Amino acid sequence: MIRAAVIDDNAEVRSVLAAALRHGGLGDGDLDIAQYPCRVLHQMSEPLARLPDVAVVRLAADDPECGLRACRWLREHHPQIRAVAVIGRRSEGGMVAAFAAGARGVVAAGGDGASLPTAVRTVADGGMYVDPQMAEGLVHLALRGQRETGPFGLSMQELRVLERLPRGLTNREIGVELAISEHTVKSHVRSILRKLAASDRAEAAAIALRHGLT
Amino acid sequence: MIRVLIIDDHAAVRGELAACLAEDPAFAIVATLAGVDEALRCLAMARPHVVLVDHGPPLLDGIQACSTLLRRRSNLRVIVMTSAPRQAVALAAFDAGAAGVVVKGGPPALLRSAVRSVAAGGTSIDPSVAGPLVRLAIAAGIATSASAVASESEVPGVVP
Numbered sequence: 001m002i003r004a005a006v007i008d009d010n011a012e013v014r015s016v017l018a019a020a021l022r023h024g025g026l027g028d029g030d031l032d033i034a035q036y037p038c039r040v041l042h043q044m045s046e047p048l049a050r051l052p053d054v055a056v057v058r059l060a061a062d063d064p065e066c067g068l069r070a071c072r073w074l075r076e077h078h079p080q081i082r083a084v085a086v087i088g089r090r091s092e093g094g095m096v097a098a099f100a101a102g103a104r105g106v107v108a109a110g111g112d113g114a115s116l117p118t119a120v121r122t123v124a125d126g127g128m129y130v131d132p133q134m135a136e137g138l139v140h141l142a143l144r145g146q147r148e149t150g151p152f153g154l155s156m157q158e159l160r161v162l163e164r165l166p167r168g169l170t171n172r173e174i175g176v177e178l179a180i181s182e183h184t185v186k187s188h189v190r191s192i193l194r195k196l197a198a199s200d201r202a203e204a205a206a207i208a209l210r211h212g213l214t
Numbered sequence: 215m216i217r218v219l220i221i222d223d224h225a226a227v228r229g230e231l232a233a234c235l236a237e238d239p240a241f242a243i244v245a246t247l248a249g250v251d252e253a254l255r256c257l258a259m260a261r262p263h264v265v266l267v268d269h270g271p272p273l274l275d276g277i278q279a280c281s282t283l284l285r286r287r288s289n290l291r292v293i294v295m296t297s298a299p300r301q302a303v304a305l306a307a308f309d310a311g312a313a314g315v316v317v318k319g320g321p322p323a324l325l326r327s328a329v330r331s332v333a334a335g336g337t338s339i340d341p342s343v344a345g346p347l348v349r350l351a352i353a354a355g356i357a358t359s360a361s362a363v364a365s366e367s368e369v370p371g372v373v374p
Contacts, residue, residue: 096351096352099348099351099352100352114327118327122341125341127340127341127342127344128341128344128345128348129341129344130339130344130347130348131336132331132332132334132336132337132338133336135336135337135338135339136336136337138337138339138347138348138351139308139337139339139347141350141351141354142305142308142347142348142350142351142354143305143308143309144354145350145351145352145353145354146305146350148354156350156353156354157349157350157353160353178349179349180349
């Protein structure tokens with residue numbers, strides 16, 4: 001049983017999204033759907049009487065910030081609820097904004113209707129879902145993110161780790177801030193030390209401070 | 215009908231993949247082969263839309279195979295299958311022109327849905343490697359402002 005909440009200000013949109021979930025291979029017994037308006041969600045202290053597993057949040061074309069706020073609010077107050085954002089087709093900026101706001105899945109509006117239930121099932125199972133219609137854009141961005149390098153040949157992610165070293169954070173704390181594992185932070189730190197020819201974290205932090213990389 | 219060609223150096227795995235796809239009558243398995251050389255030889259006759267290729271170096275380098283196949287036929291939709299859900303493998307596969315990356319051992323429905331998606335022109339990212347790719351894309355720092363969302367979105371009311 002997946003408990004889903006559909007979040008949008010427009011009741012008609014909510015029922016269309018709920019119907020798309022019901023008709024998408026998630027049987028009646030598999031799904032329990034609640035509906036909430038977007039604009040009040042983040043103002044409530046305890047809006048969800050029975051907490052859902054997955055929240056389907058539409059980013060409305062005329063007010064996407066409302067849906068993004070809902071995603072951020074959920075991440076902050078109910079991190080166990082996984083958000084799936086429904087956005088305009090081919091909206092690369094919307095997709096990145098939704099993921100940056102904490103969505104675990106992004107679905108393009110106007111698809112064949114199969115994407116939404118698949119996304120809900122995938123994020124309920126702990127995976128991340130990128131709509132195939134928009135995934136090409138995400139792949140291009142990811143490849144660019146991987147290629148782009150900064151000073152000392154550091155990758156963007158290594159720079160993000162480096163700028164946190166002067167604050168004396170542990171690998172675990174850096175991992176929490178960047179939403180990556182402690183193990184990944186450790187390997188970034190090793191790579192940073194090698195690229196900066198620094199002997200330890202303190203020396204790397206000093207180099208970062210000296211070169212304005214914080 | 216989606217014509218699918220399967221490349222894996224293990225006969226048992228080829229059989230499993232073919233059986234998994236055969237569950238969906240929309241798929242026709244046109245060939246199951248052990249290596250890319252055989253695949254190149256039979257491309258013209260088999261006329262696949264989608265090629266599933268295993269990435270299991272050193273015996274079979276699926277990423278290299280993907281490039282080779284696409285050089286021969288640029289309109290092929292290639293899915294690279296890997297047993298390691300690693301960011302580096304996924305990125306290398308997409309960089310080589312793959313239309314999809316599937317991590318082996320996942321739910322059979324996921325493989326079928328990946329084949330359908332790429333055949334329809336989409337790009338399929340396995341849920342277990344999507345996380346690192348998403349983080350890299352966010353790091354690339356593209357248009358995260360709400361105005362960008364508004365200008366690119368469709369008219370309100372259009373939902374799946």
